[in-house]
Amino acid sequence: MTLTNEDLRKLLEDMVYIRTFEDRLRINFAAGAVPGFVHLGIGQEAIMAGTCFNLQDGDTIGASHREHGVLLCRGIGGDRLMAELYGRKTGICKGKGGSMHAGDLAKGTLGCNGILGAAQTIINGFSFAHKFRNDGKIAVTMFGDGAANRGEFHEGLNFAAIWNLPTVYMINNNGYAISVPKSKQNKMDDLSARGAAYGVPGVQIDGNDIFAVLEATSEAFKRAREGGGPTLIESKTYRWRGHFEGDPDTYRSEEEKEFWKEKCPIKRFEKYLLEHEVMNQAEIDDVWKMIKDRVDGHQKFAEESPWPTEEDLLSDVYFYDEGSVLA
Template structure:
């Protein structure tokens, strides 16, 4: 797919927005400012913006616990997402979803199921709805290499194939399922090869190359929209941080981390921009500064927003205590 220079610049800005948003979230969490728990996708920005590039209004997209960037691309504003992390009423889910369960159904952002595996069966419901409505939209589910070994995932793939649903299964192979290397949890080099078991195409691409991501998702999404059925797309990438914030990562070596840092997706796109003379280094710094201002504003917005109070704190949530019939 040919990507215009204008779009390349936009992609670069989006990648920096995600990177800076998550770096800020990391700092705030370390200081004890953010409640709850967070999993960051720093280093995986190319797959997020590249996937969103081919998403259309009306599509249904289910994320995992590491896709703040995809949520931003789907329409949740930096202000709303930051406020959600802070647990404030101005958040995308009024401060009750937090990092893992932030969502925006009106924008097709289904959010995270919270349990590995079931989301890949649930997504078929959305795919079936799009098929029955014949609306030209698709359902996309994102999950990791660890989740790809779950039985639920394979049930979901099989059903999607049997029903010829417009569903795309995106596997983010960042090398680890929590602390287990994907090399120790699977004997095949490419997890997308499993697609053949369900009679659907499987494709593996460089998840640190945003143009490769755009091409891969473009092909799979087009096929699903045209009635060609489901497919599996795998992106090889790497998370710069641990599985969770505070994870000391004793399971990986310094050499491994240094190798992948050299493959940073933002650095990769910068090389393309400079080689094609789309923008220069000074313009890159200006874009970074613009996005940093957006993050500063989002933090200020969140900190000035109130917490849910009174009865509102019990709305939109399910609660149960022993002896209650509610």
């Protein structure tokens, strides 16, 4: 695929946006401003930005608990996402979804599912609808190496294969499922090889290389749009933070963390931009400053937003009512 300088700048902006947004969450969670659980995607920005770059309006993506970045790149709005994470009424799900369930169907982004693996079957309902309507759109599901060991992943991939659905399965392999290293999860090194068991092309890529992500998703999305069926993409990456904020993270060595920080997807991309004279250092610095101001605005919006009221507890939910016909 060919990329203009404008495309490259947008990709940098998106990655810096994810990093800055997530880092702000880290700080504010520690300060007690963010309720519930938060799993940060710092270190995995290239996969999210690169994938969303190749999505079109009308496509569907169901990502997981570590992918706020997908929501940002799909344009659901940082104000409304931050407010959601703060549990405020102005949030994208009126403060009722939180980090784990934030999503916006109008923007083709499903909320994450609290049951690992469940989304890998549900996503086929969306791709089936795209196929049925013949709208040329696709559905993508993004999940971790741990989720790839759930039965639903295998059922979902097989279902997508036999129905030739435009579903793209993306494993973000960060080497751990909470504290369990991949070596204790699987005997195989290459999870993308599992595609062959279902007659689906599989590809393993360096998920910290934005160009590898762009190339793999561009090819897989094209195949899906053209009726060629699903693809399995495994992106090797690493999460810089613990499994969730507050995780003591004693199961990973400092050397290992440092090793992966050296492979920072943003640093690598900036190096490319400088070496190829797409941007100079001052322009890159301006991107970081611009994004910081943007995220400052999201935080202010969230902090100044009202909390849901007691009446809000009973809206948008199904509940048992003794007087109803269901009783």
